[in-house]
Amino acid sequence: MTAPPSYTVVVPTVGRPSLRTLIESLAAGSGPQPAEVLIVDDRPAPGAPLPLPATAGDTVRVLRSGGRGPAAARNTGWRAATTEWVVFVDDDVVLAPDWPARTAADLTGLPDDVGGVQGSVRVPLPCGRRPTDWERNTAGLARASWITADMAYRRSVLADIGGFDERFRRAYREDSDLALRVMDSGHRLVRGGRQVTHPARPAGFWASLRVQAGNADDMLMWRMHGRGWRDRARAGRGRFRRHLAATGSGLAALAAWRAGARPAATAAVVLWAALTAEFAAARIAPGPRTPAEIARMLVTSVAIPPAAVWHRLQGLARHRNATPWQRARVVLFDRDDTLIRDVPYNGDPARVEAMPGARQALDRLRRRGLRIGVVSNQSGVAKGLIGTADVHRVNEQVERVLGPVDVWEFCPHDDADGCRCRKPGPAMIEDAARRLGVIPSECVVIGDIGRDMDAAEAAGARGILVPTSRTRLEEIARAAEVAPDLGAAVDRVLGERRTR
Incomplete structure (x- = not known):
């Protein structure tokens, strides 16, 4: 019988309380435990002690990455690992009781051309009411490919392509970029049988507006992987074209109004209002439709289109010199x-x-x-x-x-x-x-x-x-x-x- 390969778990964190739950669920799991658990503290400066359980053993080690983002934190982790496999998990997931056993099974006996193995993510939604817009957004993680909520890679493959691209400063697209580069270097990515639970945690009023910053990262993906990157990365098309139309009609209305062209301004306002209303309705209809949720959807539906366009333009400017990825240049x-x-x-x-x-x-x-x-x-x-x-x-x-x-x-x-x-x-x-x-x-x-x-x-x-x-x-x-x-x-x- 083939012995399971050794693996290291790497967890980037900014000190969220959920880190304790993650480590406790790992320690309580059945099956071969990791050779080491590397917690990468990505806070810009040392702060309060990380919320690690008192029972964390000698296999748990804390590293620092200096607040450079999750891509840099994961690079800090895997480069400190010495095992054949590195398993990345997020600090806000909970591992299934059999996660260690299933991880060992996922990594055992794989052909040499398999460079990575993805776990599955379960996002529990509330019972007794419809999910909010933010909860539906979180539920999308269960359908995503290659996300580092639970993703294992051979350490040699990471070394081969240089690991995560640290130009991705947010927890967005850095995992898709890595997966495309791994596959471009001749390796396969497969799905395993292990599972983690990713709760849909509470978010603030402007959470959906903040995530629009990811539009800048989409521009880096486009520059590196070409126009077909969304299909290859199995990423949704999104609503950017409609956001661009809404933003353009709004700006046209302002320009026409200032120029005194009232009929043109009125027509542009009507188009802007129709596009904004359609967007808000599409977000409100599947939700709980409480007064607070409706108010949040109405306000953010006005703000999201120009924010998405602004971040897209920033990304175009910031990454204008980015070149298509090659295995080695x-x-x-x-x-x-x-x-x-x-x-x-x-x-x-x-x-x-x-x-x-x-x-x-x-x-x-x-x-x-x-x-x-x-x-x-x-x-x-x-x-x-x-x-x-x-x-x-x-x-x-x-x-x-x-x-x-x-x-x-x-x-x-x-x-x-x-x-x-x-x-x-x-x-x-x-x-x-x-x-x-x-x-x-x-x-x-x-x-x-x-x-x-x-x-x-x-x-x-x-x-x-x-x-x-x-x-x-x-x-x-x-x-x-x-x-x-x-x-x-x-x-x-x-x-x-x-x-x-």
Whole structure:
């Protein structure tokens, strides 16, 4: 009988009281418990202690992500995990009593091409009355695909594509984007048998207005995945065209009124009123029709169309430079002992010697249209053993030997300087990506030591370790991907070999 694979549960949170209920339901569940539960505190600054049960064991660990949103929080979680599978759950769900057992069953014996397994979500609606507009909106989670209320991914797949895109700052579309990129990279997503309950929690008067901010994220999805992204992501079409018509007629009425064109203004007002009334009626009819709900629907039905259009325009402006997603667009190499033989603190171009197969590997990438960069620690500058001019001369010789490099980044500091650019810091990778017009998750970093892999992980890039004689065994064991040589590493980048 096949043993169930190990898994880690990752829970992003801002400290909602429901977190305690979630952890208690997990601990009380039957079946194999997770190897670790990583609670990612995404509050901008440390606050009151998180509402964890007193019985939370040693397997529960709290991390911080600095208030950068749920995508960044989930990245913080899975990058700290060490198991084959990572299961993301929201902090406001309750796990079924058999959730651990069913999770283990869902993840056991899967073919290698399965990259993720979705659980099912149950949203209980009130008995004895019709659901409110907000409760119906929450009930839509039960029909959604790939939502991270309960979604498991192979950790190697997340590392392969760089995890969640942190440009999605809200809990909206970041899970759909991840799923599309996972499938584009050649993996399947399947449904499992486990279940969570997602209560429809009370919401304020303006809740439906606040969610219109997601229209900006729809623009990022469009830029990255093309016009057909809604069909691929199984996302509804929504009412944006009607919102645009209502907003346009309202603005036309104001403009005509100010210009003194009263008949045109009247016609535009009638059209605006008809569209707004239809929208309000469509929201009121299936609801409880209480005075409070009707008032909320009338007021927000006036406000939602211009809010949706405003956020859509903001998204178009904010993401105007976003480019279609590709599995890898840039490959960033460590220099010494990866592309050229390591000569400690070398400032002499005559001593540059290419590593075996380096020119052929780089030429293959160039032929496939990938950009090439180098990110290199050069602490000899800080130690006074070489100057920055020496580094540039050696780099110029590297290009003469190995061909053109699109971007160079080197850190002249030493460990004691405390900079962000020196690997394992992420700044060189982030700067190289920015200069090439991509995001770090579209980059692959190839290097020979653990610092290179740690820098890739910190930046949100994919890392591939090519060990040499100076690579420590623990660094090899810890690396998400290991290739025996540069040619094999390029095989992985080009999708010609996936397994470790």
